[in-house]
Amino acid sequence: MTTGFTAADNRLPAYARLRDTLAARIARGEWTAEEPIPSEARLAREYGLSVGTVRKGVDGLVGEGLLERRQGSGTYVRAPSFDASLFRFFQLREADGSALSIPSSQLILRSVTTAPDEASEALGTRDVIKIVRLRSLSDLPVLFEEIYIPAKKFAGFEKLPEASFGPLLYPLYFEKFGVLVKRATDDLAFGRADVNTAQQLRLKKSDPLAVIRRTAFDIEDTPVEWRIAQGSAAQFRYRSEIT
Numbered sequence: 001m002t003t004g005f006t007a008a009d010n011r012l013p014a015y016a017r018l019r020d021t022l023a024a025r026i027a028r029g030e031w032t033a034e035e036p037i038p039s040e041a042r043l044a045r046e047y048g049l050s051v052g053t054v055r056k057g058v059d060g061l062v063g064e065g066l067l068e069r070r071q072g073s074g075t076y077v078r079a080p081s082f083d084a085s086l087f088r089f090f091q092l093r094e095a096d097g098s099a100l101s102i103p104s105s106q107l108i109l110r111s112v113t114t115a116p117d118e119a120s121e122a123l124g125t126r127d128v129i130k131i132v133r134l135r136s137l138s139d140l141p142v143l144f145e146e147i148y149i150p151a152k153k154f155a156g157f158e159k160l161p162e163a164s165f166g167p168l169l170y171p172l173y174f175e176k177f178g179v180l181v182k183r184a185t186d187d188l189a190f191g192r193a194d195v196n197t198a199q200q201l202r203l204k205k206s207d208p209l210a211v212i213r214r215t216a217f218d219i220e221d222t223p224v225e226w227r228i229a230q231g232s233a234a235q236f237r238y239r240s241e242i243t
Contacts, residue, residue: 014049018057021047026066026077027219029178033171036074037067066182066219077180079171086186086212087135090142090235103142105167108132110158112151115226119148122215122226127151129158134200135167135229142235144200147227153179169225170216179224184216190233197230208233 012020022037031037038046040054047054058075061067068078087103109132120126131147147169149157154177164172173179192206203209209230216225 015053015056015060018043018047018049018054019060022057022061023066023219026061026180027178031077032175033077033079036070036076039074064182066180077174079174086143086214086229087137089188089210089212089237090137090231103167104136104139105165106134106136107162107165108134112158115148118213118228119226123148123150123223125150125152129154131169141201143229143231144197145227145229147225149173149225153177153224173224180219181216181224182219182221184214184225187213188238189213191230193230201230201232203232210236 010017022043025031037043040051040058043049043058044051044054058067062069062075065078067075069075109130111130113128113130115123115126115128119128127150128148129151131145131149133145133147134141135143135145154173157177160172160176164176166172170181173181189211191209191211193201193203193209195205197203197209198205198207210233212229212231214225214227214229215223216227218224
């Protein structure tokens with residue numbers, strides 16, 4: 001049982017040091033998304049703090065998206081799911097104008113390999129696991145993805161049974177490896193389809209593509225995933241609201 005703060009600047013207020021300590025415990029995988037973290041009263045006893053101070057520290061983690069409060073149930077680690085957000089760039093609709101179904105994912109490849117230069121630079125290692133998958137909406141291919149994750153942090157990922165995989169990878173990273181994705185950066189560009197990408201997306205060779213390069217970071221701001229996702233530029237949409 002953890003009974004003290006992790007190494008932290010003692011000049012920080014107690015709630016901030018508690019926030020850092022709880023974040024470290026989340027990073028170690030002490031709690032899952034299926035069961036609540038200890039109550040604020042229990043944490044107050046454990047760390048010798050007032051309930052108000054604990055609540056302020058927990059509020060900080062809720063605001064950052066690491067924890068979520070569930071009415072009548074408790075406070076839980078928030079299972080990450082925003083890797084579906086890539087679909088915001090491809091807002092496809094049914095013939096009647098309604099939104100298409102939840103994205104599906106077809107796993108094409110998983111293998112331990114050497115990272116290409118872009119992935120190695122982003123992740124800080126050449127030793128990676130490569131994931132290739134095709135993501136679709138209502139059986140219409142939308143994104144063809146190559147994903148690279150550090151082999152050391154995700155040891156055994158390539159051997160997971162296929163039944164472990166759903167349409168989203170970030171919840172799997174957390175549930176199986178204790179890696180909680182906190183944020184990601186997307187860089188957008190345009191290119192042309194090579195033969196393989198065109199075949200996967202049912203396009204013609206050299207058709208224009210929207211290309212999204214994403215680097216995802218864990219709660220310690222360490223890069224844990226680099227991916228390149230490609231989709232038809234004809235389906236690409238971008239909207240920005242300025243207020």
